[in-house]
Amino acid sequence: MDKKQILELAEKYRDYTAENLSKMIKIPSYSAQEKEVCEAIMEMCKEAGFDEVRLDGLGSVVGRVGNGPKMIAFDAHIDTVEVGDPSQWKTDPFSGIIKDGLVHGRGASDQEGGAASMITAGRIIKELGYDGEYTCLFTFTVMEEDCDGMCWKYLIEEEKVVPDFVVSTEPTSCQLYRGHRGRMEMEVIIKGVSSHGSAPERGVSAAYKAARAALAMEKLNADLQPDEDNFLGKGTIVVSQIEVKGPSQCAVPDQARLYLDRRLTWGEDADLAISQVKQYIKDALGEEPEKVYMPDYTRRGYRDYDYGQELYFPTWKIDEDHELVVAGQKAFKELYGAEVKTDKWTFSTNGVATCGRHKIPTIGFGPGDEAQAHAPNEITRVKDLEICSAFYAMLPLMLEK
Structure with missing residues (x-):
């Protein structure tokens, strides 16, 4: 041969x-x-x-x-x-x-x-x-x-x-x-306080908090740095989905969810990425979000076998x-x-x-x-x-x- x-x-x-x-x-x-x-x-x-x-x-x-x-x-x-x-x-x-x-x-x-x-x-x-x-x-x-x-x-x-x-x-x-680069997915849960849409000053809008949180992720993305030898380049973060809801269409929304796609360069891991998200949102809102977590993936394949893992890819x-x-x-x-x-x-x-x-x-x-x-x-x-x-x-x- x-x-x-x-x-x-x-x-x-x-x-x-x-x-x-x-x-x-x-x-x-x-x-x-x-x-x-x-x-x-x-x-x-x-x-x-x-x-x-x-x-x-x-x-x-x-x-x-x-x-x-x-x-x-x-x-x-x-x-x-x-x-x-x-x-x-x-x-x-x-x-x-x-x-x-x-x-x-x-x-x-x-x-x-x-x-x-x-x-x-x-x-x-x-x-x-x-x-x-x-x-x-x-x-x-x-x-x-x-x-x-x-x-x-x-x-x-x-x-x-x-x-x-x-x-x-x-x-x-x-x-x-x-x-x-590696990657991970994150969900951010933000809470507000609902009130009637005719008196928004009585509530705390989860929508506005979510908007500020999204802009905080834009800032985090700009601040991320490349790896030491610049082989893999810088990490990134993007808000891929935003959902906001409340009691009705005539109400201040009291719940928001942001979905994040985070690309990880050398030296970055899940703990670091989650801590950064929490800190940047806290700086933007004056308080930490209700929850920042990494979801799990589970799906049944064609052989009818359920298998899964956390959405973290080193x-x-x-x-x-x-x-x-x-x-x-x-x-x-x-x-x-x-x-x-x-x-x-x-x-x-x-x-x-x-x-x-x-x-x-x-x-x-x-x-x-x-x-x-x-x-x-x-x-x-x-x-x-x-x-x-x-x-x-x-x-x-x-x-x-």
Whole structure:
């Protein structure tokens, strides 16, 4: 198993990879509704000659090639967001059209393209008879769009699947990523005192307090600072929802709720973020809000299993000189004779669980572009699929050197 063989097979199977992606796109697979696409992926893995293919308890497909004493996992979530406004799509979102070197449709970049390249990589590794140090695990995970990382929290904590290394195949434009900001969600409860709308001076408006609290979050966002080495950049906070209610439409509202999306840079965590929200609102209102808390997420997946977690997704990164990053750089250079750009994602991935929560070294390398995620007319390049198939097959070899 060498560079030349890997490149030849990745090219040979380029159309096969694109066609597998097209098949996935043609099956709508929203979060918790992934059953049909998982069944299709299981058949693809079996056809590719995987040594083992199974479903975990949450519904993710877990494929294995090899029996080495160490384990590297390649991960793709295979659920997608919904279509949005259909009128903004030039082609059917579930067409899976392959044309002019592009695959079209929802999930092409985010992120079934990575899944298709993983299947081809498994086929290459199996076909070339790899019997080295690494068991290659290929995970096609569910419910990521709803709750990133929960699928891996389940695999690690409930099924005790703990790889030595993880590769996320989220879109990176075939660049090497080594981290991203974390995130969390918060709810803020504010109380007022109701009175008749004809005499607002008798009450205390929760609406006006909520407005001042929202402006306090705008100030907090402006005050947040980047991480020390400015790799991940500054954290952010945004008010994504405001709800106000009272006894009637002719009354001063006595209850308000703000929903916050907080992105966390290196060195920031949930306790810090909650304390900042409380302090800034206290400064704006002259009193602390009634409650600031982090909600929980629980949803029943397609296998009728309830699982959940708090809506906290820790920041993660690994050093540029980490052996996994170095191996990734070597793999790319060995294959293509060029240096690979090292960067980070803007959005969040399952790395929040593998590396952020469980400290398993994780990198990213995937087909397609971040900007395609959740956008209409989503595409990915067939050439990217070929590059990624070869990269995934080469990486275990580079880790052994």
